[in-house]
Amino acid sequence: MVDYRVEDQFAILEINNPPVNALSLHVREGLLNGVLRASADNNVKAIILIGKGKTFPSGADIKEFSRPGKAPWLPEVGHTIESSNKPVFSALHGTALGGGLEIALFSHYRIAEKTAKVGFPEVHLGLLPGAEGTIRLPRLTGLVIAMEMITSGRQVSAKEALKFGIVDKVVEGNLLKETKAFAKSVLGQPLEPRKLSLCGVKDADQVDKYYEAALKELLKKYRGVIAPVSCLKSIRGSAQLPYKEAAELERTLFSELMSGAQSAALRYSFFAERAASRWNLPNGASSANSKPLTIKSAAVIGAGTMGSGIAICLIRSGIPVILVEQNEKMLENALRNIGYILQGSVKLGRMTVDQRSDCLRILQGAASIEKLKDVDIVIEAVYENLKLKQEIFEKLDKICKPTALLCSNTSTLDIDLIASVTSKPDRVAGTHFFAPAYIMKLLENIYGSKTSPITVATIMDLGKKIGKISVLSKTCDGFIANRMNKIGTEAAFLVEEGALPHDIDQVLEDFGMPMGVFKVSDLSGIDIGWSIRQEMAKKQGITLTLETHYVSGERYSSLADRLYNLGRLGLKTGKGWYRYNNASNSRKPIIDPDVTDMILNHCEKLRIKRRQISPQEIIERCLYATVNEGFKILEEGVAEKPEDIDIVWQYGFSFPRYRGGPMFYASQVGLKKVYERICYYHESFPYSKHWLPSDLLKKLVSHPNEVPINLWMNYTNSKL
Numbered sequence: 001m002v003d004y005r006v007e008d009q010f011a012i013l014e015i016n017n018p019p020v021n022a023l024s025l026h027v028r029e030g031l032l033n034g035v036l037r038a039s040a041d042n043n044v045k046a047i048i049l050i051g052k053g054k055t056f057p058s059g060a061d062i063k064e065f066s067r068p069g070k071a072p073w074l075p076e077v078g079h080t081i082e083s084s085n086k087p088v089f090s091a092l093h094g095t096a097l098g099g100g101l102e103i104a105l106f107s108h109y110r111i112a113e114k115t116a117k118v119g120f121p122e123v124h125l126g127l128l129p130g131a132e133g134t135i136r137l138p139r140l141t142g143l144v145i146a147m148e149m150i151t152s153g154r155q156v157s158a159k160e161a162l163k164f165g166i167v168d169k170v171v172e173g174n175l176l177k178e179t180k181a182f183a184k185s186v187l188g189q190p191l192e193p194r195k196l197s198l199c200g201v202k203d204a205d206q207v208d209k210y211y212e213a214a215l216k217e218l219l220k221k222y223r224g225v226i227a228p229v230s231c232l233k234s235i236r237g238s239a240q241l242p243y244k245e246a247a248e249l250e251r252t253l254f255s256e257l258m259s260g261a262q263s264a265a266l267r268y269s270f271f272a273e274r275a276a277s278r279w280n281l282p283n284g285a286s287s288a289n290s291k292p293l294t295i296k297s298a299a300v301i302g303a304g305t306m307g308s309g310i311a312i313c314l315i316r317s318g319i320p321v322i323l324v325e326q327n328e329k330m331l332e333n334a335l336r337n338i339g340y341i342l343q344g345s346v347k348l349g350r351m352t353v354d355q356r357s358d359c360l361r362i363l364q365g366a367a368s369i370e371k372l373k374d375v376d377i378v379i380e381a382v383y384e385n386l387k388l389k390q391e392i393f394e395k396l397d398k399i400c401k402p403t404a405l406l407c408s409n410t411s412t413l414d415i416d417l418i419a420s421v422t423s424k425p426d427r428v429a430g431t432h433f434f435a436p437a438y439i440m441k442l443l444e445n446i447y448g449s450k451t452s453p454i455t456v457a458t459i460m461d462l463g464k465k466i467g468k469i470s471v472l473s474k475t476c477d478g479f480i481a482n483r484m485n486k487i488g489t490e491a492a493f494l495v496e497e498g499a500l501p502h503d504i505d506q507v508l509e510d511f512g513m514p515m516g517v518f519k520v521s522d523l524s525g526i527d528i529g530w531s532i533r534q535e536m537a538k539k540q541g542i543t544l545t546l547e548t549h550y551v552s553g554e555r556y557s558s559l560a561d562r563l564y565n566l567g568r569l570g571l572k573t574g575k576g577w578y579r580y581n582n583a584s585n586s587r588k589p590i591i592d593p594d595v596t597d598m599i600l601n602h603c604e605k606l607r608i609k610r611r612q613i614s615p616q617e618i619i620e621r622c623l624y625a626t627v628n629e630g631f632k633i634l635e636e637g638v639a640e641k642p643e644d645i646d647i648v649w650q651y652g653f654s655f656p657r658y659r660g661g662p663m664f665y666a667s668q669v670g671l672k673k674v675y676e677r678i679c680y681y682h683e684s685f686p687y688s689k690h691w692l693p694s695d696l697l698k699k700l701v702s703h704p705n706e707v708p709i710n711l712w713m714n715y716t717n718s719k720l
């Protein structure tokens with residue numbers, strides 16, 4: 001794990017723990033023993049720590065955090081480095097992060113390769129840099145930079161690190177050779193001034209002022225998230241306390257975070273995100289044995305909001321796009337809007353003027369699909385109507401080259417039904433983007449019963465290439481995301497039973513959702529949900545009225561239909577579940593007594609007796625109904641693993657990452673408790689089939705040993 005060799009009187013300790021040289025137990029042992037050995041060797045003048053392969057250590061081994069750890073701990077290794085009688089040089093390349101950077105800060109000198117990056121990303125794992133990073137960094141950079149870097153987790157370039165005083169030199173070419181050359185130039189100089197534990201924090205007298213200002217920002221930016229504030233407290237300690245006491249405070253804060261629910265959820269999320277990119281199909285094909293095709297050109301059909309957003313994602317990644325729209329005016333508008341959106345990115349510093357021009361150069365409009373015979377992939381993004389989509393796929397099947405992939409941006413429709421009109425159903429799949437497509441990170445990819453592994457591999461790979469987090473779903477009504485989302489349905493029932501929309505929104509926002517469900521509904525438009533319900537009623541041959549309370553034996557709420565009938569379509573009409581001051585262009589929702597009256601009248605007409613509803617019930621009803629459906633989705637193999645579901649929720653519905661996702665949240669509450677409440681609600685609401693308890697959940701609770709343990713179970717604190 002740490003190779004030891006002596007060259008030109010330098011002891012080289014080469015860390016070899018692929019893929020990221022994480023500081024696992026054996027690496028810590030290797031470093032400790034290596035430094036002690038070199039310190040005792042009269043032939044050694046200096047020690048160089050360097051990473052083998054692509055990087056200097058990118059941090060502690062996060063996997064070890066979920067098991068009881070073993071000494072030597074990182075701080076012990078660090079102090080052995082600092083107290084060596086020989087100068088220690090850390091040679092940084094790749095990503096020197098977290099514990100990796102801490103090791104470097106214990107060293108007497110730091111040399112960085114030009115492309116290296118350094119940072120403390122622990123905050124993203126709900127932690128702080130607990131091997132004295134919060135004490136040492138301020139001693140090099142001053143408090144303001146340390147506060148910014150540690151609370152944001154931002155990685156800084158070698159050039160910036162030099163400017164901040166984190167590294168002593170930036171070099172190009174052979175890192176080891178350059179480090180040796182630098183070392184020779186400083187050999188013989190006293191080591192004491194290079195030991196950060198002996199230095200003070202330059203701007204310590206300003207600490208209260210900086211602390212207050214940073215705290216105010218953090219509380220606004222990271223509502224409900226604990227770690228950034230703990231980081232800040234520890235940095236304050238570095239300025240206010242003697243070194244040793246500051247380190248003790250850091251240790252205490254680190255241990256509190258490490259044993260808390262937020263860090264468990266964030267560590268789980270780190271691995272879940274990576275696990276989601278690995279997939280297995282029922283036929284044995286998998287991400288490990290299937291190779292993607294290279295996509296060199298694409299077409300998007302439909303120049304509405306979704307189609308335009310998808311086109312932006314593709315051209316931003318250098319994939320030429322033909323945007324097809326029959327309506328000439330609409331096409332013109334879409335091309336103009338894409339230009340504006342990219343202009344916005346330039347203003348925000350996310351792309352340069354030249355990059356914007358390059359994007360627009362590879363985008364062309366077309367009025368018909370006849371032009372698509374050479375493209376590698378087509379993504380259809382027209383109105384959500386099966387017949388229309390089938391007509392388009394039938395034409396594409398005849399026009400496109402036989403190797404082209406034909407994908408639909410449908411959010412609910414069965415991929416098998418769309419594929420059935422083509423002669424190559426193995427090339428058909430779903431690529432479900434989330435609005436706004438050029439911003440939202442999730443790409444829900446859907447395979448049908450005939451979709452080939454190559455097609456799956458290609459769309460998963462395409463997602464990665466265009467900067468998305470791809471998750472794979474088997475086809476079914478609504479796939480993972482929309483099928484599972486029961487929050488809106490239960491929220492409407494809760495309003496009928498006694499809560500008000502703003503009560504529910506408040507509870508969901510306090511839970512950590514960025515926006516309550518009724519605010520979201522106003523934002524996306526009450527008419528959208530209305531059309532979906534009308535379409536569903538048409539399919540079932542029924543007519544919905546404002547008094548409809550049951551549809552095919554299932555409970556139904558017509559509250560949103562009432563809003564639609566009143567022309568309250570949400571933000572765009574200035575009224576929906578809330579009122580908006582459109583005259584001042586304000587998007588701020590205002591509680592509207594007219595809506596309360598409408599709700600009370602509705603309940604009176606339907607003879608619904610209203611009651612007091614607690615925040616606890618709101619959370620349980622909204623989330624447990626969703627979790628129950630999540631287990632059914634697993635049971636049916638729609639999602640392969642709970643991690644996939646949680647990642648869909650984090651990136652598609654902005655579920656708070658520090659809660660891990662609905663499935664992980666359920667495991668933290670305790671699956672037994674969740675199951676019992678689902679059974680209770682099933683008894684209370686027999687006309688909502690989403691409360692029918694999932695068999696898999698029941699089995700997990702009653703026979704946990706029979707259910708295969710997976711990554712998710714390793715990361716739960718499940719109180720089964």
Ligand SMILES: CC(C)(COP(=O)(O)OP(=O)(O)OC[C@H]1O[C@@H](n2cnc3c(N)ncnc32)[C@H](O)[C@@H]1OP(=O)(O)O)[C@@H](O)C(=O)NCCC(=O)NCCSC(=O)/C=C/CCCCCCCCCCCCC(=O)O
Pocket residue numbers: 019020022058059060061062063073074075095097098099100121122125128129130131271274275
């Ligand atoms: C940027 C990356 C490094 C690389 O990105 P990329 O190239 O895209 O690759 P990935 O796909 O992300 O990763 C490749 C695989 O590597 C796995 N991986 C990555 N990082 C780690 C890691 N740090 N540990 C384990 N595994 C890791 C990853 O999962 C991939 O594998 P797979 O596909 O999942 O199989 C990017 O990976 C990245 O950003 N990584 C995370 C970097 C990070 O967060 N670093 C900080 C880690 S936390 C840390 O360093 C904390 C340090 C302080 C420790 C303090 C300890 C004090 C202890 C005192 C205790 C005393 C207790 C006494 C008790 C007693 O007495 O009993």
